[in-house]
Amino acid sequence: MARGQVKATWRKPAGMFAILALILFWVVVVASFSVQIGALPVLVQALVYVVLGIVWIAPLKPLLRWMETGRWRA
Template sequence: MARGEVKASWRKPAGMLAILLLILVWVVLVASFSAEIGSLPILVQLVIYVVLGIVWIAPLKPLLLWMETGRWRMRRD
């Protein structure tokens, strides 16, 4: 490999597909409970949907780290 040349990694396309799959699964899961959530008072619905809208981000940190480095956890040097 020439100096300065970067080798393409399969982790980034695989990670992007994993992110899209995660979003799809999360949307289907939340939508499957929409009838139960819809029967609750509007302010409770607001809190539930805000929390559910944020929670799906939690698994992204290790996935993005893996996409960049190939490791699931940061090194503790």
């Protein structure tokens, strides 16, 4: 392999599908609690949705590392 060439792997497409599946799963989970969240005061709702909007990112770091290096841990 010549210098600078990158070998294509199956990890990146698989990781993309895993990210999409994670987002879909998270949307379904959050939407299933929408009635309970909707009963809260507006400012609390905003806080809950902001926190839930950030929490789903946590599992992405190891997944992105695996996509790039093939290892789950540093």
